[in-house]
Amino acid sequence: MRIQKNMSRIDRTMRFFVGLTLLILHLTDVIAGAAALIFAVVMLGSSFFGVCGFYLPFKYQTCEPAEYD
Numbered sequence: 580m581r582i583q584k585n586m587s588r589i590d591r592t593m594r595f596f597v598g599l600t601l602l603i604l605h606l607t608d609v610i611a612g613a614a615a616l617i618f619a620v621v622m623l624g625s626s627f628f629g630v631c632g633f634y635l636p637f638k639y640q641t642c643e644p645a646e647y648d
Contacts, residue, residue: 584629585640591626598622 586594601619604610625631634640 582630582635584642585634586625586629586631587642590631590641591629594622595626598626 598619598621601610601615601622605615605619629642
């Protein structure tokens with residue numbers, strides 16, 4: 580079974596920069612805690628794969644149908 584992408588390029592780009600920023604802040608000890616690190620990894624992962632797990636149960640998508648792979 581293949582999961583279809585449900586995120587637009589804008590959504591993916593914003594998640595990438597938010598995740599990268601959180602990761603850098605965590606690695607430089609500006610923010611601490613496992614939750615920040617986990618959130619950063621989830622944001623980066625969803626931006627790379629183009630699939631948001633929170634969108635799946637609600638069948639929500641931010642991309643156009645033509646963007647599906």
